[in-house]
Amino acid sequence: MFYTKGPEEQVNCQVCPRLCNIPPGKRGFCRVRENMGGILYATNYAECSSYALDPIEKKPLYHFYPGKLIFSLGTVGCNLRCGFCQNWQIAQETPSTTRISPEQAVELALEQKKRGYPCVGLAYTYSEPFMWYEYVYDTAKLARDAGLKNVLVTNGYVNEQPLRELLPYIDAMNIDVKAFTDDFYRSTCAGRLDPVLRTVEVAHGHCHIEITTLLITGLNDNQEEISSLVDWLAGVDPDMPLHFSRYFPNYKLDLPPTPEETLMRARDLARQKLHYVYIGNAPQLKSSSTTCPGCGTVLIDREGYRTQVGEISDGTCPGCGKRISLVT
Template identity: 50%
Template structure:
């Protein structure tokens, strides 16, 4: 099979440089993979073919569904709405507790192929069912960069919202190129401990903090998720530092503290509720909006006004009721702005 025949359905990658006739260096994320001919980087989806780097998962869809926006999770972005959620395969992390390892760590057997136009048309077809746009999720969307960039740009032109559910591990230049087309992000901040990050996931927390800060400063709606893993990232002193730093970026960043369950290579017992409650109380000292995930408790999933304490959004799982918010997203009791209107 000739080189042209092999690559006719692929997309040349953005953000890489040739090192010599055999090797290229990917510059999409801080892994900076040096990739030899016919090899891929850590993400498994960016491949050196004949001295050029290609996105081999371009247009390849592993999952697509209409989801509640709260499932991303996004609690302060069009609450109660739905969004077309779409994912591919591959990831630039290798989290040992990954819940979606079948698509993050390997190429699944069954994939659907879509163009950006196809995806946008699907999203438009579901507007009458409450769909607000497209969420790039399930696997890591940043390693699907070329497809996400082109799809989000087209979706923006059609009046649709774009959401990233991501580990946030991306370099500043590609992030800055993408952000004008992104409306909201849920970013995983997996720990405030680089030993845990590097051994269990890959990467460093400072790189994720930079993504959070750049995105917030670019007026993208950002929510953060930290999965609390027993004897991994649950040290309260480290968590205190995390919450303090997030607050310094913005005390209004909604934080989701999620309960870990055994998955993939991790068989540690699930996180205790006591640990989650201690982390919750600690986070509330710094941040206005803190939620517990994977516990299905209305008290810790609902939204309260940080100024007057009024219950403003009631959540029972994915059942959402707006209780004390006006049409501009302000608390009806004290007029405090809860939701930013975009």
């Protein structure tokens, strides 16, 4: 899906902002979309590198069926080259895969429900789901027909037309906004910022969205940049949850882990304009519980992946009656 044909059997991929021109026999930047005789093929279709039944909070999604589980699966390949990638073994390498058809993926999720697990659906995660576009599209349609929810955990680096065609089948997204400067995206991720922001803006209103930003020591953790991120997000929707995640050295980046003080400052700054702000990868900071932005009542108590949902079945805070942004 989403490519045009050029001279001498070249093809131009239209899925993401790279718009790769791919000669015959070659693959695009993502390493999984290949030109075979003037036709673009998704070589990773139904090829699954990882799958598991995960807590929904692991995505992380804190305001979408809190305390539930979701059947998660991912493939190989990515359209960014983040030097700090946490899943580089499947995003940038060529691991072994298991073939799982769309029908089998839906059946696996349904099987979890039959076994008594509180599984709400399918999450396309671990690697970049937009580089698995055709498979996600086909699977999400089947999942929707089966009464399951569909979740994307994504870098948001996708063109608007493919995004809009997939959104009718997507119930929630966690979108990585990796930084708030184009320089960071170009130098550290081999990408651009604007398409990611556009993805958030287009998806908003079509499905539930939460944002994750990994704060990396000395690269994207200064107060001015965080303020710009918060101002933009508040302009889109101050109810949209923001997760600041703690960086640890991985892949090609060996900077020191994010100081706890940096994470706390970012959280406090963001809470001036956003209603729901969390800290991830730092359980000792105890900043993962959901509190009412009106009166401070603890609505959802979290410790690790243990989640206790309070009395908010009617969507309002039991302490002050304020409506809470939550999908249950």
